[in-house]
Amino acid sequence: ETGYGPEDVLKFVGNESVVDHFKLVTKDGNSLLIGARNTVFNLSIHDLVEQQRLVWTSPEDDTKMCLVKGKDEEACQNYIRIMVVPSPGRLFVCGTNSFRPMCNTYIISDSNYTLEATKNGQAVCPYDPRHNSTSVLADNELYSGTVADFSGSDPIIYREPLQTEQYDSLSLNAPNFVSSFTQGDFVYFFFRETAVEFINCGKAIYSRVARVCKWDKGGPHRFRNRWTSFLKSRLNCSIPGDYPFYFNEIQSASNLVEGQYGSMSSKLIYGVFNTPSNSIPGSAVCAFALQDIADTFEGQFKEQTGINSNWLPVNNAKVPDPRPGSCHNDSRALPDPTLNFIKTHSLMDENVPAFFSQPILVRTSTIYRFTQIAVDAQIKTPGGKTYDVIFVGTDHGKIIKSVNAESADSADKVTSVVIEEIDVLTKSEPIRNLEIVRTMQYDQPKDGSYDDGKLIIVTDSQVVAIQLHRCHNDKITSCSECVALQDPYCAWDKIAGKCRSHGAPRWLEENYFYQNVATGQHAACPSGTKHHHHHH
Ligand SMILES: *[C@@H]1O[C@H](CO)[C@@H](O)[C@H](O)[C@H]1NC(C)=O
Numbered sequence: 008e009t010g011y012g013p014e015d016v017l018k019f020v021g022n023e024s025v026v027d028h029f030k031l032v033t034k035d036g037n038s039l040l041i042g043a044r045n046t047v048f049n050l051s052i053h054d055l056v057e058q059q060r061l062v063w064t065s066p067e068d069d070t071k072m073c074l075v076k077g078k079d080e081e082a083c084q085n086y087i088r089i090m091v092v093p094s095p096g097r098l099f100v101c102g103t104n105s106f107r108p109m110c111n112t113y114i115i116s117d118s119n120y121t122l123e124a125t126k127n128g129q130a131v132c133p134y135d136p137r138h139n140s141t142s143v144l145a146d147n148e149l150y151s152g153t154v155a156d157f158s159g160s161d162p163i164i165y166r167e168p169l170q171t172e173q174y175d176s177l178s179l180n181a182p183n184f185v186s187s188f189t190q191g192d193f194v195y196f197f198f199r200e201t202a203v204e205f206i207n208c209g210k211a212i213y214s215r216v217a218r219v220c221k222w223d224k225g226g227p228h229r230f231r232n233r234w235t236s237f238l239k240s241r242l243n244c245s246i247p248g249d250y251p252f253y254f255n256e257i258q259s260a261s262n263l264v265e266g267q268y269g270s271m272s273s274k275l276i277y278g279v280f281n282t283p284s285n286s287i288p289g290s291a292v293c294a295f296a297l298q299d300i301a302d303t304f305e306g307q308f309k310e311q312t313g314i315n316s317n318w319l320p321v322n323n324a325k326v327p328d329p330r331p332g333s334c335h336n337d338s339r340a341l342p343d344p345t346l347n348f349i350k351t352h353s354l355m356d357e358n359v360p361a362f363f364s365q366p367i368l369v370r371t372s373t374i375y376r377f378t379q380i381a382v383d384a385q386i387k388t389p390g391g392k393t394y395d396v397i398f399v400g401t402d403h404g405k406i407i408k409s410v411n412a413e414s415a416d417s418a419d420k421v422t423s424v425v426i427e428e429i430d431v432l433t434k435s436e437p438i439r440n441l442e443i444v445r446t447m448q449y450d451q452p453k454d455g456s457y458d459d460g461k462l463i464i465v466t467d468s469q470v471v472a473i474q475l476h477r478c479h480n481d482k483i484t485s486c487s488e489c490v491a492l493q494d495p496y497c498a499w500d501k502i503a504g505k506c507r508s509h510g511a512p513r514w515l516e517e518n519y520f521y522q523n524v525a526t527g528q529h530a531a532c533p534s535g536t537k538h539h540h541h542h543h
């Protein structure tokens with residue numbers, strides 16, 4: 008078995024006398040910025056040692072007002088929720104600022120942060136630190152998914168001055184945002200929300216992907232400051248069958264990754280999904296192709312014609328021209344029928360199917376649930392096949408490292424392999440963030456070569472970094488043990504007689520290395536006692 012000892016773990020604990028509520032991670036060159044309570048910590052990626060920090064506490068007046076309005080002292084702090092390096096030497100941060108969100112821009116010079124500008128953070132940053140929000144910078148403009156009021160009842164997708172329709176359950180219905188990114192002409196948002204289309208008794212939460220066009224300028228007159236391009240679709244993460252088993256509640260999503268899956272070259276987003284807290288406990292990882300998402304937005308719209316009727320696809324003949332929700336460069340010239348239609352029809356009829364036709368990893372366990380995901384895309388193995396290595400964080404401190412062993416050969420098959428369950432945290436806290444980071448190596452040829460990477464694990468009270476693999480481990484002493492790991496980062500070096508890791512000299516030459524991620528067996532491995540790898 009592999010395994011990380013204490014010597015393999017870098018740790019940053021901040022101020023040990025209080026809980027720092029570490030949460031956000033942004034990379035700035037070879038530094039890691041960690042957004043926490045009243046503080047942005049700037050750590051070296053190399054050793055997780057603090058280099059400098061920005062302390063930003065709420066002004067006394069704001070804290071007092073927050074307490075007067077009935078919030079407790081824990082809530083009346085400044086929780087950093089947005090952190091962007093808009094240009095080298097500058098830092099843009101937004102914080103909850105005791106339920107009065109603010110955004111500051113700082114100039115960084117000789118480990119000092121000088122306040123350059125400050126502005127209201129309403130509609131950009133949440134009021135309540137517990138609210139699940141997201142933001143992304145695209146073409147120098149900030150897009151956010153958050154709530155725009157004190158009570159948290161006014162959800163919004165915002166880019167100054169455009170917003171989604173206010174207090175309109177057709178638009179956003181009590182959403183929890185998990186991520187956002189930009190690609191091509193669009194900005195995408197992932198979230199879960201109360202499903203308007205679920206008309207049985209009780210309520211259901213569904214997962215969504217929404218998108219807006221970067222060129223959207225809003226509509227004319229009464230549609231001013233409203234998106235003309237906001238559309239959303241349901242994400243279908245389920246175990247197929249006569250009665251599919253659904254994981255409806257998205258918790259986190261990876262970056263967009265681009266790769267080769269069998270004969271298909273695709274851009275994918277991986278997400279972790281849970282079942283509702285009052286049902287059979289379960290978690291799953293599903294992937295979605297950007298193309299499948301885009302296809303739903305080109306498909307039929309969904310509508311409910313009467314108060315008790317089912318939600319059904321809109322007949323294409325009823326859809327006005329120009330098509331509502333598309334990317335129109337001059338959205339201010341769009342005619343009323345198009346704008347009226349999109350106001351009430353942001354939901355698409357078709358659901359986004361899971362890539363690989365099913366979840367990639369499923370856990371039904373009462374002990375823990377998945378919370379976070381990070382994907383190291385397209386790790387090239389000796390012989391040339393590439394695999395996405397998936398790291399999943401849980402609510403009790405464990406990390407599951409896994410791979411779909413079929414993914415190099417097929418776009419619709421899954422054999423999920425758990426390479427390792429990593430347990431490196433001293434406390435079993437929920438994992439709040441997971442990131443894969445690589446530093447530039449200045450001592451190597453400046454051809455863009457990167458180091459072998461680290462996994463950054465963030466909980467409320469600590470930031471931990473570990474290597475992405477531990478192939479040259481004392482316990483792995485034979486070829487068959489090394490190959491049985493099915494770890495794309497590890498292969499058996501037949502000349503040196505060692506389990507070596509990704510990036511070793513001649514790594515890509517099949518003649519020097521034995522590996523088989525798909526089966527975990529290699530005919531050329533010298534026979535001997537074959538140890539099976541056990542998972543717990
Ligand atoms: C830790 O936090 C406490 C309470 O906020 C503060 O008084 C103290 O100065 C902090 N210590 C450090 C080293 O930042």
Ligand SMILES: *[C@@H]1O[C@H](CO)[C@@H](O)[C@H](O)[C@H]1NC(C)=O
Pocket residue numbers: 035038040049058059092096097098115118
């Ligand atoms: C982080 O620290 C490094 C080293 O001190 C510095 O070069 C960099 O500008 C800092 N970045 C931010 C955003 O604070």
Ligand SMILES: *[C@@H]1O[C@H](CO)[C@@H](O)[C@H](O)[C@H]1NC(C)=O
Pocket residue numbers: 137138139183258
């Ligand atoms: C934010 O998401 C977490 C994890 O899913 C959840 O436990 C929490 O209740 C959410 N916050 C709010 C205010 O809904």
Ligand SMILES: *[C@@H]1O[C@H](CO)[C@@H](O)[C@H](O)[C@H]1NC(C)=O
Pocket residue numbers: 243245246247248251358360364
């Ligand atoms: C979700 O996908 C499964 C598996 O492909 C399919 O059987 C099911 O009908 C889909 N459900 C919805 C609501 O689209």
Ligand SMILES: *[C@@H]1O[C@H](CO)[C@@H](O)[C@H](O)[C@H]1NC(C)=O
Pocket residue numbers: 222336
């Ligand atoms: C719309 O405008 C953007 C920037 O102004 C430009 O890059 C894009 O090509 C235009 N698209 C169309 C369809 O005209």
